[in-house]
Amino acid sequence: MSNLNIKLAVITGACGGIGAAYARQLAGSGYDLLLIDRNSTQLAELAHSLNITYGISPKTIVADFCDADAIDALAISLAKLEHITMFINTAGFSENTLFEDEKMDFIMTMIDVHIIAMIKLTHAALPCMLKQKSGAIITVSSLGAFLPAPKSSVYSATKAFINNFMTSLHTEVSGKGIQVQALCPGLTHTNFHKTKNNRRFSKHFFINPWMQPEDVVKISLKKLSSKRVICIPGFVNKLIRVASTLLPRKLYYQIAMKLA
Numbered sequence: 001m002s003n004l005n006i007k008l009a010v011i012t013g014a015c016g017g018i019g020a021a022y023a024r025q026l027a028g029s030g031y032d033l034l035l036i037d038r039n040s041t042q043l044a045e046l047a048h049s050l051n052i053t054y055g056i057s058p059k060t061i062v063a064d065f066c067d068a069d070a071i072d073a074l075a076i077s078l079a080k081l082e083h084i085t086m087f088i089n090t091a092g093f094s095e096n097t098l099f100e101d102e103k104m105d106f107i108m109t110m111i112d113v114h115i116i117a118m119i120k121l122t123h124a125a126l127p128c129m130l131k132q133k134s135g136a137i138i139t140v141s142s143l144g145a146f147l148p149a150p151k152s153s154v155y156s157a158t159k160a161f162i163n164n165f166m167t168s169l170h171t172e173v174s175g176k177g178i179q180v181q182a183l184c185p186g187l188t189h190t191n192f193h194k195t196k197n198n199r200r201f202s203k204h205f206f207i208n209p210w211m212q213p214e215d216v217v218k219i220s221l222k223k224l225s226s227k228r229v230i231c232i233p234g235f236v237n238k239l240i241r242v243a244s245t246l247l248p249r250k251l252y253y254q255i256a257m258k259l260a
């Protein structure tokens with residue numbers, strides 16, 4: 001079988017709730033996988049469970065995205081791949097501290113993971129897709145990109161960066177056979193919210209905005225063929241997005257401060 005007959009998806013943050021959901025759904029659709037994350041044990045466990053369930057043998061690469069050398073080495077490895085059907089950036093983490101109280105290390109790590117690594121790896125994966133005149137690039141952004149709020153300043157800003165970057169990229173490559181999507185999930189049941197003191201959203205809503213990662217990913221993959229770059233999964237999340245633009249700014253800021 002030639003390489004062009006193989007469907008390969010490269011997934012960062014692969015062991016996370018959303019990353020692993022992409023891995024399972026794509027494995028179920030016949031994809032080979034290259035899984036990237038920073039925890040070697042979790043990566044091995046995920047690869048093993050995908051092997052048992054789907055009969056595939058995913059490759060794995062361990063890389064911590066705050067390590068510039070590791071990212072550069074990973075970018076070189078991606079650039080050497082002969083075929084990439086899908087490149088999915090999901091690595092990320094949350095924030096729950098006022099900007100004034102945040103350590104600079106934490107801020108720089110968030111920028112490294114959400115922006116620097118994503119840009120370098122996307123740049124490394126793109127030439128292969130351009131050459132094959134096909135492919136898809138998904139970066140997991142957030143509904144938070146549209147909802148600047150206290151204790152979310154760097155997170156929200158990095159995710160807004162992702163949305164603008166992916167939208168610009170779409171304008172450059174959509175005519176070249178490449179699909180681009182910035183997935184903007186709202187509250188999703190993953191480890192993302194299990195970090196210390198980050199359970200703030202669970203009690204504040206009258207309607208339940210929470211989604212399962214499998215449902216979020218199903219929508220992402222289904223919507224990939226549409227011309228829309230920004231994908232907001234779920235009716236409640238779309239409602240929140242629309243409401244946030246319609247609310248008078250003063251009221252929006254009051255609600256944002258109350259939720260923080």
Ligand SMILES: NC(=O)c1ccc[n+]([C@@H]2O[C@H](COP(=O)([O-])OP(=O)(O)OC[C@H]3O[C@@H](n4cnc5c(N)ncnc54)[C@H](OP(=O)(O)O)[C@@H]3O)[C@@H](O)[C@H]2O)c1
Nearest residue numbers: 013015016017018038064065091092142187188190191192
């Ligand atoms: N869950 C939500 O409610 C929600 C909402 C909106 C957007 N998102 C976005 O969805 C994406 C996936 O998050 P998730 O919900 O699936 O959370 P998750 O379960 O915590 O998964 C995030 C993954 O990224 C990895 N990661 C974090 N820092 C890294 C680093 N320095 N180097 C390499 N990998 C790193 C994590 O590894 P470790 O486990 O080792 O930390 C984990 O495997 C994130 O970009 C997040 O911003 C999530």
